[in-house]
Amino acid sequence: MNHQTAPVMKNYVFLLMILLLFSCTQKYDLLLINGEIYDGQGTGPFTGDIGIVGDKIVAIGDLENAKSAVVIDATGLAISPGFIDMHTHLEPLMELPMAESLLRQGATFALGGPDGGGPWPFDSYLDSLDHIGLGINVGFLVGHNTLRKQVMGMEDRKPTEEELNLMKSYVNEGMDAGAFGISTGLKYLPGTFSELEEVVELSKMASAKSGIYTSHLREEGLGLIDAVKEALVISREASIPVVLTHHKAIGVKMWGQSSKTLAMVDSARKVGLDIMMDQYPYAASHTGISILIPSWALEGNEFETRVADPVLKDSIKAGIIFNILNDRGGSDLRRIQFSRVSWKKELEGKTLQDWLEMEGMEPSMDNGAELVIQAQLNGGTGTIYHAMDEKDVEKIMKHPMTMVGSDGRLSSPGDGHPHPRAYGTFPRILGHYVRELKVLSLPEAIHKMTGLSANRLGLKNRGVIKEGYFADITIFNPKTVIDQSTFTEPHQYPEGIEYVIVNGKMEVSEGELTGISNGRVIRKNQP
Template sequence: MRKLISLFLPLLFLMACNTEPEFDLVILNGNIYDGSGATSISGDIGVKDGKIVAVGNLKNKKAIETIDATGLAVAPGFIDMHTHLEPIKELPQMESLVRQGVTFSLGGPDGGGPWPFGEYLSSLDTFPLGLNVGYLVGHNTIRNEIMGMEDRDPTEEELNQLEEMVSIAMEEGAFGISTGLKYLPGTFSKVDEVISLSKKASEKGGIYTSHLREEGLGLIDAVQEAIFISQEAKIPVILTHHKAIGVKMWGQSAKTLALVDSARASGLEIFMDQYPYAASHTGISVLIPSWALEGDKFEERVNHPQLREKIKEGIIFNILNDRGGSDLRRIQFSRVSWNKELEGKTLHDWAIESGLEPTVENGAELVIQAQLNGGTGAIYHAMDEKDVENIMKHPMTMIGSDGRLSSPGDGHPHPRAYGTFPRVLGHYSRDLGIMPLEMAIYKMTGFPAQVLGLKNRGKIEVGAIADLCIFNPNTVIDQATYIDPHQYPKGIDYVIVNGIIVVEYGAMSGKTPGKVIRKNKQ
């Protein structure tokens, strides 16, 4: 009897082993786009412990969860190269992003990264994040910490402090440095200062992303400045949310792209990211000359008759030649804390409601009033669709939403906050044929992962982290509009973050497996 039992027990053990699932998740029958730019292959994907452990025929394999992806595209999760994550602690699930298929988001753009850097990242470790996030250290942030909003060069001691701050942030996991040279106080910095700080990021393998000093009339010079920074600091440079803004600059993307090609031919690493819309978004203060805002003395200056006239002239110039697009109808309010009824309306509407002729001169006066009231967010319809398409097609362009984390009913955001990635897949790739689907996916997966140095992300292969997006290539599309922006996209069926399903059947699952990713500590 004992002999029979001793023979039977191993058999029972083998039978038990055979009934245990081999995978946590199996995705069956998908059209797999691996993130390299290659065309799709049909197959299955097995996930265990947050990683892809098998790609092939897994039809007879057991799994805890199974997704039938028949007729669907299976891609790496999308990487957002430029996101305004400031409300992350209020919106940790990041639904406006994750429902677009985003599984990693790069925060701290335009010179606005958090500080103290490591302390902020540690605080996020305790939040239930819907997707993975990483951060850049912001030049404007650290300059403001040391020098305030002063229009001057740093002293030698101050420059040493700024350099040390960049080095500390890089040690604490920053992916690089961002600048906002159009914004205060970054606009007051000279190129030598930016180069010195960028060298510190370069020493740790970081990148440099730049909101250029100008994107309108001074665009060409601004691109050349960024290329010079790359050359002198020996650092990869990303021209972030690259565009040509203002009617007089329409068509100039041909020149900026030629500059990128020339710089790359000389051995420099110059890249771009872009959102797929012909309208930008920033504060109303972008229409005001920088000198007028220096030192928090704007109110004092506009109360001086001669200075007010000079400020007004600068605003009129920017309305006619830069983001204003030569028409008050092109300036649309997105967030107005002091008058919610203006949200979604234009500067032209506000003039009419105020009993004013909608002239550029009256528009400039209203801009001054808006700034005195505390400022506003605004959408600027001042770009040309052809430039958007030309930049998107360029082989060195990645995708970044430049969107702010949003929730329905809160303000009137730019539609990019809800629709960037589905819009590229549906409108530009499928409907307009700007580029094949596999290339669109590459621009938002494998390519940015490579530029950022994200280990084992942005690709579908054995050993990679299971960040995945499953979508319907025939129906995927953005639904957010400039009139009605709070609309989630269609066609994003599943999103998987670190092996866990966070979007299921197009709805949030409630799971929050996202992590804070530190570049030098992956």
Template sequence: MKKKYLHLLFIFLGLFSCGRHDTFDILIVKGTVYDGQNQPPTQKDIGIRDGKIVAIGDLEGQKSRKTILAEGLAVAPGFIDMHTHLEPLLEMPLAESLVRQGVTFALGGPDGGGPWPFDSYLDSLEKIDLGLNVGYLIGHNTIRREIMGNEDRAPESAELDSLKSYVHQAMDAGAFGISTGLKYLPGTFAKLDEIVTLSQVVAAEGGIYTSHLREEGLGLIDAVQEAIKISKEANIPVVLTHHKAIGIKMWGQSSRTLALVDSARAVGLDIMMDQYPYAASHTGISVLIPSWALEGDQFEERISNPALKDSIKAGIIFNILNDRGGSDLRRIQFSRVSWKKELEGKTLQDWLAMEGMEATIENGAELVIQAQLNGGTGTIYHAMDENDVENIMQHPQTMIGSDGRLSIPGEGHPHPRAYGTFPRVLGHYSREKGVLDLHTAIHKMTGLSAERLGLKGRGKIQEGNFADIVIFDPQTIKDKSTFTDPHQYPEGIPFVIVNGQVAVEDDRFLGRGFGQVIRKNQQ
């Protein structure tokens, strides 16, 4: 008798289990599915359970706790931001400015500026609710500054060993690779052999190398060639990050840089790029100042020397005329000015007018010096050509990265890429200008990026993958953030799903965190 009842109990539990197994947590029906693999879309339903995609096909009539009708909408893998400034993540853990764009994974630590200590920082992130998945690069500038300060010299043998040890530690803790910022201090003082040595450590552990090139203006061609040489000598995949040709004298030179990429790939080197879809860059005001003048944190002392000040000012004038300044004071726009908030959104020419000074390049250089002495500024440089932007975007090895800093409405005057990068590619460049087919545009921000990073189970719509999904209207998706009014979220993205949980529903950000810290070696 006991055996009979036990048998019936097992049957009941089995039926209960089957019934529960047949119920999806989320069912997305009648959507136009872009799988992230650069293929035309198909009409399919998607079933999600326990954070993963468990069924794709005709799922009509299936049970679900939540059903999303996606008729007329595009269903794509969650977007992957290949270059993100996540520095405020502990203060803005839900990362609304990214999630509302459809971003479900962001790669932090670009331009040589990764967190340190690396492992403990990632540990701290794992203790809070994150709005999206994050991974990190180890920043060369960060660890070089830890060991050598801002000194213009090669590392001694013991210092190089320490740098290698720091890189090893970060890779063991789950870094996806190393980033350099060879335009910035102290990376600008690093020679090729130092970068190659550290990149070899990364390559041995399956990581990648991403670089803010040594120059993106007049020295662009040499800088691309240097990155290619690093790839060859370190045997490492390279990403030319936020690739661009900046300064009027370099407009049109993307044809040469892309030819260099093609030539390198033809001989077996693994070179790729990422890009943001704007003809303006963003960095500090110090990029206009010769790097030698900033070495060792002695800028104020050097400016007090009349002869050195003349040389520094001459260098600033040269950069305004020939490089990031775009030969026009109106092309230099302030985004963050902690010591003079009324400058935010204004240009260098506006500042001259506020001070009652004549709008000359020489006077502009004087104010650049004053800005640096006051602590610097975040600055937007309108010094790129739209034709180069489109040329780079169309290259098959170009991925999408915002280079945006996490932002919240009303704080500073950020570059619009912080709010609009991904919808701008899909709306402005794909739908309106026809620069990319929609499935190609999606591939550049999903499958291509996931493959580059070695992200497992993400970047494509596939059974067994994590349910990172964005649902958008291809007819209305649009970036609304502008250079004059940046604090605007995009439109046309009604749903974003992170690890099988709805983060954006009916255009509303739900204010809940479902993201994870992803360590490359622990996926």
């Protein structure tokens, strides 16, 4: 070695030592050690450590010698991607920005605007959420019912060409503002008044910008098979991925029919249609009392006028009795339970039969229909319908194309009597259906809650534990995780969700909120 190259070599060795020293002392903002890692892709687990810097996962493996500002020893715990709720009623988000009822379930992303009820104006609503300190990440769908009401009110007719074009422009506007797709609520007003052609034309606008179509089907009871067929036609005609949302077979006469609907999904996928489902893990649904009332009776907001006419009232009552016997009512007044009654709070948690007894009325179908009319005249109720079969729930859950959506409304302790899914959806699957019933394996369940859903939504760098991905992570105890919320005592947080990390920040630690809010509004097709 000559005298000229010696200093160069010394500098090279010095730089190499510095780099080696830096690599050995890599410091993380958050370090998770000794956990059983489920990466969200349906395999695993593997034991390892995860290093987080800022909002990203930067290292996975043996990080025994690493330094970190905060270290979580996850020995005996499962480390999963944060759970993704594919169907959430986020309407109270301004009042409940932490979304604690979801966050403490381990959910780190929720998709709002389902059942045709997306926010409007879309862009300004999302902008308003950017500054309120969200506890979780949120995204939204454009709601068909919202747009139809905006353009056509509650009228039962086809849109004019001008009205249809205006609705199409609104869908396009929502997609440009970051919507993940379009949702319909074809069982609800005014969506129930729309025909196939209208829905297809609007769905084409979402499809053109890589959106999805989610649908509360036109019927989930006696008309379920035809309603699934309609959704498949929409997928084909609009060239759009379809999610049969909160998929179910409701009403005693339809129990067991999930075998047919799942076969229809499989057949459609074989011919190239992109059909999936989401589901909540309960044998009871939740919606308004108006679902028992024939839709024609509610058209144009003229319900009060119609029930004042004795002839029309008789027809309305006949329709309600039919629905109690054959559809959502489950053939039993005790299967209809009130969750939210602003005008008679003492009814919350009680059944339609309880109300009849409170009024000193005979618990007959005719009297039940009379009180349903009274409830609607008073402003309606939130209502739980115990009208599904557990075997159908399990069949749908097992299907490889079924994701998880709570269909829960953001809730806070003491407010109303919500469906327990608002507090317990994800822990119930992990505890009851995985650990106790073994309907799913743990890797399968986590995949349905994370990677499968993220892929459906096109969420970039989320839903999987992988270097370079966002650090949305849930850590739970697989031996103890369980829902606590029940139909009689709903306001109870689950057990076993130990830590929840949102965009790299720990928002739940040892089962309690830390006071940090690090959620974001996520807009599809935007940075």
